[in-house]
Amino acid sequence: MSKQPKAQDRKDAFNKPAREVLLASTEVDLAGIESNSSPGYDGDKASGAADLAAIGEELSELQERFFAASRAGAPHTILLILQGMDTAGKGGIVRHVIGAVDPQGVSHHAFKAPTAQELKHDFLWRIEHELPEQGLIGVFDRSHYEDVLIHKVRGLSPAKEIERRYGAINDFESKLAREHTTIIKVMLHISNEEQRGRLAERLDRPDKYWKFNTGDIDEREVWDDYMEAYQTAIRRTHTRDAPWFVVPADKKWYARLAVASLLLEALKAIDPQWPPADFDVEDQKRRLARS
Amino acid sequence: MSKQPKAQDRKDAFNKPAREVLLASTEVDLAGIESNSSPGYDGDKASGAADLAAIGEELSELQERFFAASRAGAPHTILLILQGMDTAGKGGIVRHVIGAVDPQGVSHHAFKAPTAQELKHDFLWRIEHELPEQGLIGVFDRSHYEDVLIHKVRGLSPAKEIERRYGAINDFESKLAREHTTIIKVMLHISNEEQRGRLAERLDRPDKYWKFNTGDIDEREVWDDYMEAYQTAIRRTHTRDAPWFVVPADKKWYARLAVASLLLEALKAIDPQWPPADFDVEDQKRRLARS
Numbered sequence: 339m340s341k342q343p344k345a346q347d348r349k350d351a352f353n354k355p356a357r358e359v360l361l362a363s364t365e366v367d368l369a370g371i372e373s374n375s376s377p378g379y380d381g382d383k384a385s386g387a388a389d390l391a392a393i394g395e396e397l398s399e400l401q402e403r404f405f406a407a408s409r410a411g412a413p414h415t416i417l418l419i420l421q422g423m424d425t426a427g428k429g430g431i432v433r434h435v436i437g438a439v440d441p442q443g444v445s446h447h448a449f450k451a452p453t454a455q456e457l458k459h460d461f462l463w464r465i466e467h468e469l470p471e472q473g474l475i476g477v478f479d480r481s482h483y484e485d486v487l488i489h490k491v492r493g494l495s496p497a498k499e500i501e502r503r504y505g506a507i508n509d510f511e512s513k514l515a516r517e518h519t520t521i522i523k524v525m526l527h528i529s530n531e532e533q534r535g536r537l538a539e540r541l542d543r544p545d546k547y548w549k550f551n552t553g554d555i556d557e558r559e560v561w562d563d564y565m566e567a568y569q570t571a572i573r574r575t576h577t578r579d580a581p582w583f584v585v586p587a588d589k590k591w592y593a594r595l596a597v598a599s600l601l602l603e604a605l606k607a608i609d610p611q612w613p614p615a616d617f618d619v620e621d622q623k624r625r626l627a628r629s
Numbered sequence: 630m631s632k633q634p635k636a637q638d639r640k641d642a643f644n645k646p647a648r649e650v651l652l653a654s655t656e657v658d659l660a661g662i663e664s665n666s667s668p669g670y671d672g673d674k675a676s677g678a679a680d681l682a683a684i685g686e687e688l689s690e691l692q693e694r695f696f697a698a699s700r701a702g703a704p705h706t707i708l709l710i711l712q713g714m715d716t717a718g719k720g721g722i723v724r725h726v727i728g729a730v731d732p733q734g735v736s737h738h739a740f741k742a743p744t745a746q747e748l749k750h751d752f753l754w755r756i757e758h759e760l761p762e763q764g765l766i767g768v769f770d771r772s773h774y775e776d777v778l779i780h781k782v783r784g785l786s787p788a789k790e791i792e793r794r795y796g797a798i799n800d801f802e803s804k805l806a807r808e809h810t811t812i813i814k815v816m817l818h819i820s821n822e823e824q825r826g827r828l829a830e831r832l833d834r835p836d837k838y839w840k841f842n843t844g845d846i847d848e849r850e851v852w853d854d855y856m857e858a859y860q861t862a863i864r865r866t867h868t869r870d871a872p873w874f875v876v877p878a879d880k881k882w883y884a885r886l887a888v889a890s891l892l893l894e895a896l897k898a899i900d901p902q903w904p905p906a907d908f909d910v911e912d913q914k915r916r917l918a919r920s
Contacts, residue, residue, distance in 0.1 A: 406839040433731045440724045441737050442770075448733065479733075534917060541914050547906040548697040552913060558920040615838040622843060623832050626825060629849040 351389035352378040356599035362525075362582035368569045373529045374588040379595060386591040393598045394438030400605040401443045401475060403612060408473020410613030413518040416604055417469070417476040418597070421483050422526030423564060424554045425536035427587050427594075428479050431526070435598045436477055445470035448479040461485040461503065462510055469514070475601070482507060483523075483571055490567045491560050504574040515579035520604045523580060524597055525568060526587035530561050642680035643669040647890035653816075653873035659860045664820045665879040670886060677882040684889045685729030691896040692734045692766060694903060699764020701904030704809040707895055708760070708767040709888070712774050713817030714855060715845045716827035718878050718885075719770050722817070726889045727768055736761040739770040752776040752794065753801055760805070766892070773798060774814075774862055781858045782851055795865040806870035811895045814871060815888055816859060817878035821852050 352359065359378035381389065408414065418436075420428040436444055447468040456464045462482055470476025486503050489495040495503075511521055528536075537554055540546040557564070576582045583600060587593035643650065650669035672680065699705065709727075711719040727735055738759040747755045753773055761767025777794050780786040786794075802812055819827075828845060831837040848855070867873045874891060878884035 403836075406836075409839050429733060432733050436732050437728070441727050441732060441735055441768075442720060442723050442739065444732055446732050477732075534920065537917050538914070541910055541917065544906075545694075545697075545903045547910070548700050548904045550906070550908070550913070552908050552916075555913065555916050555920050612836045613839045615835075615841070617841070617843050619832055619838070622841070622846065623829070625843075625846050626828050626832065629825065629846050 350599070351381075351386075351393060351595060352599050353380055354378050355603055356596055357581075357583070357603050360583040360585055360596060360600070362572050362576050362584050364573050364576050366569060366572050366576070366582070366584065368527065368565055368572075368584065371527060371584050371586060373527045373532065373586045375586045376589060376592040377586065379592060383589070383591045386595050390434070390591070390595050390598055393595070393602055394435075397435075397438050397598065397602055397605065398440065400602070400610065401439045404475075404605055404608065404610040405440075405443045405473045406612055407610035410616070412610060412613075413472055414608050414610070415470050415472050415474060415476065415517075415519040416601070416608075417478065417514065417519050417521050418601060419478045419481045419483070419521065419523045420526065420597075421480065421487070421524065421568075422587065423528060423533060423561075424551075424557065425533050425540075426526035426528045427590050428526060430590055431524075431594055431597050432477060432479060434594050435601065436475070438598075439475060443473070443475055444477060445474045446477045446479070449481055449484065460506075462506065465510075469519075472518075482510075483575075486571045486575075487564065487567045490570075491563045504571070507575050508577055508580075511575070511577065511580035520608065521580040522600050522604055523575075523582045524600070525572065525582060525584050526593055527584050528587045530558070532588045533558065533561075641890070642672075642677075642684060642886060643890050644671055645669050646894055647887055648872075648874070648894050651874040651876055651887060651891070653863050653867050653875050655864050655867050657860060657863050657867070657873070657875065659818065659856055659863075659875065662818055662875050662877060664818045664823065664877045666877045667880055667883040668877065670883060674880070674882045677886050681725070681882070681886050681889055684886070684893055685726075688726075688729050688889065688893055688896070689731065691893070691901065692730045695766075695896055695899065695901040696731075696734045696764045697903055698901035701907070703901060703904075704763055705899050705901070706761050706763055706765060706767065706808075706810040707892070707899075708769065708805065708810050708812050709892060710769045710772045710774070710812065710814045711817065711888075712771065712778070712815065712859075713878065714819060714824060714852075715842075715848065716824050716831075717817035717819045718881050719817060721881055722815075722885055722888050723768060723770060725885050726892065727766070729889075730766060734764070734766055735768060736765045737768045737770070740772055740775065751797075753797065756801075760810075763809075773801075774866075777862045777866075778855065778858045781861075782854045795862070798866050799868055799871075802866070802868065802871035811899065812871040813891050813895055814866075814873045815891070816863065816873060816875050817884055818875050819878045821849070823879045824849065 356378060420431060422428055465482045486500055490500050514521060540550040572582045585593050585596045647669055711722060713719055723737060756773045777791050781791050805812060831841040863873045876884050876887045
């Protein structure tokens with residue numbers, strides 16, 4: 339059996355860092371980003387699956403070290419925020435990318451429509467409650483961005499309040515970054531046509547009916563409004579502390595590989611170390627032998 | 630490429646249901662259960678790994694159906710409670726068994742020493758807070774059983790209170806069972822010698838130092854008291870509603886296979902079904918085509 343190359347020796351799947359290739363900007367133009375493309379990656383679906391498996395192993399190794407370091411006081415946290423239209427693949431990212439990591443190291447939360455109690459508080463209140471602890475990889479499936487996306491498109495909040503929220507989000511995320519949270523904000527970017535095909539599949543397969551809501555088609559009627567709301571939200575909240583990445587997601591395999599790469603790069607940048615012993619190793623060996 | 634047999638056609642890894650082979654009783658004798666054995670399984674470590682991978686795929690499939698059914702109102706929940714001495718392998722079960730399942734379908738909680746706030750409440754208060762929602766697989770790494778284990782061995786609570794707790798636990802778990810929670814209580818059973826070896830490994834490997842606590846050796850001095858406390862706890866709280874399973878755990882591969890089998894059998898017994906469409910499929914196809 340041939341030995342796998344060690345994590346640190348393995349060639350990166352991307353030809354440039356994913357965090358550079360996919361980085362948004364304060365002038366991002368969503369219509370100019372081809373949702374069917376695979377920027378930064380030269381391979382195809384088959385090599386993508388193999389690369390994802392290899393990255394999964396690296397993620398799993400590094401996550402353990404990341405967690406261990408936190409037990410010895412390293413202050414870092416990672417927060418991956420997943421946004422995208424229905425069927426964009428948020429759930430698949432969680433299953434296939436986050437699924438590669440020890441469940442003990444993950445704090446996952448899917449935000450639904452706010453409850454009556456949550457509505458009594460500021461929109462960030464429920465978000466604060468779900469922030470991951472030190473040493474964990476937090477994953478938000480939807481997030482506070484719904485409060486400037488569907489709220490804008492559907493007029494659920496006044497325009498002035500939406501304006502206020504962009505600033506509030508930036509302040510909030512800057513505070514998290516100062517507290518050593520690496521924030522990775524991902525928009526999974528699919529085309530209108532791709533969504534139609536994915537919804538059609540849900541209507542064709544009885545094992546997919548449960549994922550279909552008639553409201554999903556209502557939302558298609560305001561697709562362009564959503565794209566505009568996403569573009570504005572990204573422009574207004576793309577910061578050095580909390581950058582946005584626009585991930586072309588018509589190819590599911592590519593989107594998974596891209597998010598896995600973003601996560602891996604973030605962990606490598608933190609470069610967690612195994613904590614040294616806070617006890618005398620030889621003493622403890624003697625005690626153990628006598629026990 | 631040869632097609633994998635379908636989940637329901639595959640031969641079970643165990644030669645009898647794990648839930649029968651590993652079932653404890655109200656007269657369980659821990660000393661009589663060989664911690665190095667592999668009851669109900671005829672294979673070895675290599676076949677065990679292959680069987681675990683196959684069970685993982687089945688678990689993953691069935692978990693999705695279990696989750697889907699809950700969205701349509703199926704009331705079931707699963708709660709896996711993992712108990713065992715330090716190094717018994719609770720974390721490894723979570724990583725290698727629960728790790729096979731979509732993170733979105735799992736609610737994992739590791740109970741540590743209670744906080745000051747938790748101590749102001751009854752011992753079951755913090756447990757209630759972490760109960761999994763419908764359709765999720767809840768995993769408790771340690772649990773309310775610590776309140777009749779370490780509390781008994783270390784005299785953290787009076788004997789009379791410990792007595793009260795056995796009854797309170799039975800009432801609590803019966804209530805959960807009536808609310809359609811399948812409770813699987815696992816004691817990972819290792820020998821004193823096996824624990825010594827595993828602790829020695831932690832002292833030999835710098836990437837394992839972080840898992841070592843000098844207190845772990847203190848606990849070895851009262852090993853027999855722990856075994857007695859476990860035995861009493863199992864005898865007093867082994868019920869039809871919430872049975873205990875004693876899983877020989879000196880062989881890590883066997884313990885993982887055994888817990889995976891218990892979980893799979895529980896899911897199969899629930900037999901979740903894909904929910905039917907709650908909308909007119911053909912109508913929605915037409916709407917989608919026009920959208």
